[in-house]
Amino acid sequence: MTGGHPGTDNLARPFAMAAGRAPDHPALVFGDQTVSYGAALELVCQAGAGVSGxxxxxxxxxxxxxxxxxxxxxxxxxxxxAAGGIVGLLDPKWSAAQTAAALEILRPDLHLTAETAAGWIADQPADWRIPAVDPKTPFLVGFTSGTTGRPKAFIRSQGSWLATLEASRVEFGIGPDDIVLVPGPLVHGLGLYGAVEGLSAGATVRVQPKFDGTDAAAQLAECGVTTVVLVPTMLVGILDAAEREGHRFPALRHVVCSGAKLAPAVHDRLTALCPNAAVLEYYGASELSFVSLRSSREGAPADSVGRPFHGVELSLRDDDGNPVERGRRGTVWVRSGMLSDGYLGTTDRAGYREHNGWGTVGDYGWIDGEGWLRLVGRAGDMVITGGLNVYPAEVEATLRAHPAVAEAVVFGLPDPYWGDALSAVVWWRGTARASLADLRGWCQERLEAYKAPRRLFAASDMPLTGSGKIARADVRERAKAGGLEMVE
Structure with missing residues (x-):
């Protein structure tokens, strides 16, 4: 059994090289279970042998x-x-129908579950060497929601993830001395990549069996964690627990966050609890990988998503595909070595598009004179109200900046006069409250008047998707059905 020769001719090679350098170093920590790099490499080689068969x-x-x-x-x-195979990640929380639809798209040679995985690995031989693999070889089929709600299966090549690992090494700088906490589900891109990134760098990766804010806060305070990779809702849960328990995180150096922008109040709380940590918010998409980065140490405007990620070129274009001047809005196009290979099977013809090496998922934004990128929304999310186009993301960011609002979701609700009435659901910050008139005035001072919500709802609980993001469709349906408190 061996990890092979040095080089990056296989996406698993950086991990194998790290294992060769420090076989006794802790690789994975799951609760009370710790797996060393040497033991993990042996299991990887067993799995590789089985897949080769x-x-x-x-x-x-x-x-x-x-x-x-x-x-x-x-x-x-x-x-x-390592064996040059293709992984299809299926969420075990999916319904039987969702799982069946994903399997129909993937058509796997082998389907492993929580009950069968360990036994299958144990039955494979360990005397196997990691081969060289063509970087164009597809290795991952992940599932993301289409505009119709039907899942899409995007494809990534080994070379695209090798480029992604190199880019994040430059931006995040994770190394063998780091301890990385990944509290979210590994079946989703953020958690999976965070774990693989840590293992490829020789770091120790800590994973929770299920997200628990209190346990995560304790690990950050007591286990020397230097980097945490998560979505905003999980970060808020950890901060809530830390403030209840009196924890601080002096060892934490990097807070890597994606999935949505952090509210300004969350940045203030992070500064108080982990004064030595850089907050690294990145914007990206499953089909594009990293696009931009906003670091708390670079002075980016609060309403931006930062500057292009390492290795990324950006182009803002009009509907005819022509570049627009700085300061003007356009579709965000991306060129890098990290782009996906598109979708597997039939799709709803929306989402990712590629042309001459540039890719887009239809996000709209603009770049200011200093090069900072701002997003205003995605084509499929646009609300047409009174004949005018509104992108919810822009209004949500404005609402989150209000002192009384912790989180917000904006959408259109059917209206006989407006067509769609711009509506917002908010979650209050502590005991603070605001009226519809207050929030309309706040938005009108910062945006065009027609972008101020005409209906306002307040929610106490926050429905989440499996990846920890707000379940926007569920929130809208609850508001539409009268299941939320309307704020006058």
């Missing part, structure tokens, strides 16, 4: 994984990748 000639073998946060998931992922 599924070879379909010229076509890479496909393996579907329906696992939660358990030690076998990253081991299987790296083993499948």
């Amino acid at each position: 599924l070879s379909r000639g010229r076509e890479p073998p496909r393996v579907a994984l329906s696992l939660g946060n358990q030690a076998e998931l990253p081991v299987l992922f790296l083993g499948i990748v």
